[in-house]
Amino acid sequence: MIQLRFFQRTDFQQLIDWIDTPQFLLQWGGPNFSFPLTERQLENYVKNANDVNSHVFVYSVIDTITEDLVGHISLGNIDKQNKSARVGKVLVGDKNVRGKGIGQRMMKEILKIAFDELNLQKVSLVVFDFNTSAIACYEKVGFVKEGLHRDARKIGNEYWSLWEMSILENEWKKMNRSDNKER
Numbered sequence: 022m023i024q025l026r027f028f029q030r031t032d033f034q035q036l037i038d039w040i041d042t043p044q045f046l047l048q049w050g051g052p053n054f055s056f057p058l059t060e061r062q063l064e065n066y067v068k069n070a071n072d073v074n075s076h077v078f079v080y081s082v083i084d085t086i087t088e089d090l091v092g093h094i095s096l097g098n099i100d101k102q103n104k105s106a107r108v109g110k111v112l113v114g115d116k117n118v119r120g121k122g123i124g125q126r127m128m129k130e131i132l133k134i135a136f137d138e139l140n141l142q143k144v145s146l147v148v149f150d151f152n153t154s155a156i157a158c159y160e161k162v163g164f165v166k167e168g169l170h171r172d173a174r175k176i177g178n179e180y181w182s183l184w185e186m187s188i189l190e191n192e193w194k195k196m197n198r199s200d201n202k203e204r
Contacts, residue, residue, distance in 0.1 A: 156184060170184075
């Protein structure tokens with residue numbers, strides 16, 4: 022099992038250690054970060070996060086059995102008027118726990134916050150089209166592809182395309198009702 026807790030300064034170095042190439046930084050953080058990732062960049066990232074009036078919540082993902090930091094996730098662009106937000110910075114950083122369903126659990130926890138606590142209507146995200154394991158994870162928790170942003174990011178001499186995906190509150194609630202019936 023996992024739990025989300027607010028990202029803390031003591032978590033910075035672990036995240037920096039996980040982000041070990043410019044390509045991986047772009048996949049994780051988009052164009053708002055530069056390689057190598059630094060504590061100063063992370064301080065700016067969380068400067069206005071994690072309080073009641075914030076438009077972004079930034080979380081560390083903790084394995085509740087080992088109490089190890091295993092990942093990172095954020096819920097940003099929180100728009101209370103339009104009842105929407107965007108999941109970002111999704112990372113199962115500990116390579117030893119990848120492929121074990123941690124990503125799905127992270128997504129379910131962030132969606133509980135979005136839909137059950139913040140009462141949002143829509144949660145969206147973008148994912149690079151070549152990241153098939155992440156796309157499969159997002160689809161398993163109910164996200165639907167809305168469209169492809171072709172050649173959206175330039176890395177070196179290549180262009181990478183992004184899938185826009187979203188889930189609506191009624192889709193989330195329907196999935197959770199069926200999940201609860203199976204238990």
